[in-house]
Each structure stands twice: as structure tokens, then as C-alpha cells.
Amino acid sequence: MLESLRPLLTKILNPLARNLNINPNIVTVISPFIAILAAYGFANHLLLLGCVAILLSGFLDVVDGAVARYHNRSSKFGAFLDSTMDRFADAIIYIGIIFGGYCDWFIGVLAIHSAITVSYVRARAESQGVDCSVGIAERAVRMIILMVGALIGHFTQPIYFTYVIIILVILSYITVGQRIYHVWKALK
Ligand SMILES: CC(C)CCC[C@@H](C)CCC[C@@H](C)CCC[C@@H](C)CCOC[C@@H](COP(=O)(O)O[C@@H]1[C@H](O)[C@H](OP(=O)(O)O)[C@@H](O)[C@H](O)[C@H]1O)OCC[C@H](C)CCC[C@H](C)CCC[C@H](C)CCCC(C)C
Numbered sequence: 001m002l003e004s005l006r007p008l009l010t011k012i013l014n015p016l017a018r019n020l021n022i023n024p025n026i027v028t029v030i031s032p033f034i035a036i037l038a039a040y041g042f043a044n045h046l047l048l049l050g051c052v053a054i055l056l057s058g059f060l061d062v063v064d065g066a067v068a069r070y071h072n073r074s075s076k077f078g079a080f081l082d083s084t085m086d087r088f089a090d091a092i093i094y095i096g097i098i099f100g101g102y103c104d105w106f107i108g109v110l111a112i113h114s115a116i117t118v119s120y121v122r123a124r125a126e127s128q129g130v131d132c133s134v135g136i137a138e139r140a141v142r143m144i145i146l147m148v149g150a151l152i153g154h155f156t157q158p159i160y161f162t163y164v165i166i167i168l169v170i171l172s173y174i175t176v177g178q179r180i181y182h183v184w185k186a187l188k
């Protein structure tokens with residue numbers, strides 16, 4: 001969905017990438033630590049901290065790839081590490097949200113389950129040679145929805161954050177369906 005913004009994003013990030021001539025894997029492993037900070041924020045009812053930390057963690061997730069591409073340091077291990085750290089970040093953020101009591105534990109577990117399943121379907125599809133970056137709630141969209149929800153919860157009432165999480169779970173499962181359908185069409 002947001003993939004079409006990638007060329008624009010690359011243009012914007014290239015000056016930063018040019019000045020950041022480091023191993024992109026270093027950037028990749030910092031991102032989940034910032035996600036832990038987001039989880040800490042949610043667990044302690046600091047919604048604004050949660051929101052800013054998700055933004056920073058997501059920012060690093062786009063910077064690692066930009067640095068890798070700009071300096072011709074893209075690697076298969078880097079791609080693997082990037083995806084793995086993303087799963088870690090996804091889960092830890094929801095764990096923080098559950099601890100903060102922003103949703104029923106069952107909804108929180110579904111949020112983790114749906115997010116991991118969305119990404120698993122893509123990984124499994126790619127192992128079958130099918131590109132699967134489709135669906136309404138790819139990771140960037142999920143992160144943006146969470147940030148917007150946290151902001152709404154902060155500036156109005158926390159219950160609105162809960163509603164946003166429920167919507168996010170529904171959108172994530174729809175994405176699982178969209179991706180399975182996409183792979184079915186590609187492989188039938
Ligand atoms: C806080 C600051 C110091 C930093 C501030 C900088 C600012 C100027 C803001 C810039 C932010 C922006 C550029 C970054 C935000 C991105 C973030 C919202 C989400 C992170 O996106 C992930 C990204 C990379 O994906 P990647 O390929 O590395 O990972 C894949 C992914 O995990 C897949 O998961 P899934 O299958 O989809 O579940 C795996 O399957 C893959 O294996 C794995 O490789 O994706 C980037 C895609 C887009 C091109 C990103 C577009 C982002 C928009 C331009 C962002 C606009 C953000 C707004 C500013 C947000 C405002 C919200 C507000 C605060 C309410």
C-alpha cells in the first residue's frame with residue numbers, strides 16, 4: 001500500500017544515508033531497542049513516548065535499508081536480520097500495550113498473532129518464489145495506525161486507543177486473507 005512511496009522515501013533518505021557509512025546491520029539492531037522503549041511507554045501509560053518511539057524505531061527500519069543500498073552493502077543476512085528484528089519489535093510493542101491495559105489480553109494476543117501471521121505468509125510465499133508485499137495492513141501501515149491510535153488516546157480518552165487496536169487486529173487478519181489469495185492466484 002505504502003510501497004509506492006518508496007522512491008520518494010529513498011530520495012529523502014539518500015543524503016542521510018550518504019553521511020552514514022556504517023554497517024547497516026548496526027542500524028537494524030538498534031531499532032528493536034527503541035521498540036522496547038515504546039513498549040515501556042505503553043506499559044507505563046506514556047502514550048506519547050510510545051508513539052514517538054514507534055516512529056523512531058520505524059525510521060531506523062527504513063534507514064537501515066537506505067544505508068545498505070546507498071553504500072552497496074545490501075546482503076541476504078541483512079534482509080534476514082531486518083525481518084527478524086521487525087517481528088521482535090512488533091511483538092514487544094503489543095506486549096507493552098497489553099501490560100498498559102489498553103486492551104483486553106485476548107485482543108492483545110490476537111494483535112500479536114495477526115501481525116506475526118501477516119509477515120509469516122509473506123516469508124513463506126517468498127520461499128516459494130512469490131513476491132507477496134500486498135495487503136492493506138503491511139507493517140508500515142500497522143505502525144502508523146498504532147501511532148495515530150496512541151495520539152488519539154493521549155489527547156482524548158485511552159478507550160479510543162483500544163478501539164484502534166481492535167480495528168488493527170481486523171485489518172491484519174484481512175491482510176492475511178489478501179496475501180493467501182494473492183499466493184493462491186500466483187501458484188494455482
Ligand atoms: C523521531 C525522529 C527522530 C525521527 C523522525 C523522522 C521523521 C521526519 C519521520 C520520518 C518517518 C518515516 C520515514 C518512517 C516511518 C516508517 C514507519 C511508520 C514504519 C516502518 O516501516 C517499515 C518499512 C520497512 O519495511 P522492511 O522492508 O524493512 O520490513 C519488511 C516488513 O517487516 C514486512 O512486514 P509485513 O509483512 O508487512 O508485516 C516483512 O514481511 C518483510 O520481510 C520486511 O522486510 O516499510 C517502509 C515502507 C514505506 C515505504 C514507508 C512509508 C512511510 C511513510 C512515508 C511514513 C509517513 C509517516 C508519518 C510521518 C507518520 C506520522 C504518524 C504520526 C506521528 C501520527
Ligand SMILES: Nc1ccn([C@@H]2O[C@H](COP(=O)(O)O)[C@@H](O)[C@H]2O)c(=O)n1
Pocket residue numbers: 024025026028061062063064065066068069073074075076077078079081082
Ligand atoms: N541490515 C540491513 C537492512 C536492510 N538491508 C536491505 O534492505 C532491504 C530492506 O530495506 P528497507 O528499506 O525496507 O529497510 C532488505 O531486504 C535488504 O536488501 C540490508 O541489506 N541490510
Ligand SMILES: [Mg+2]
Pocket residue numbers: 060061062063064065082
Ligand atoms: Mg529495514
Ligand SMILES: [Mg+2]
Pocket residue numbers: 061082083086
Ligand atoms: Mg524492516
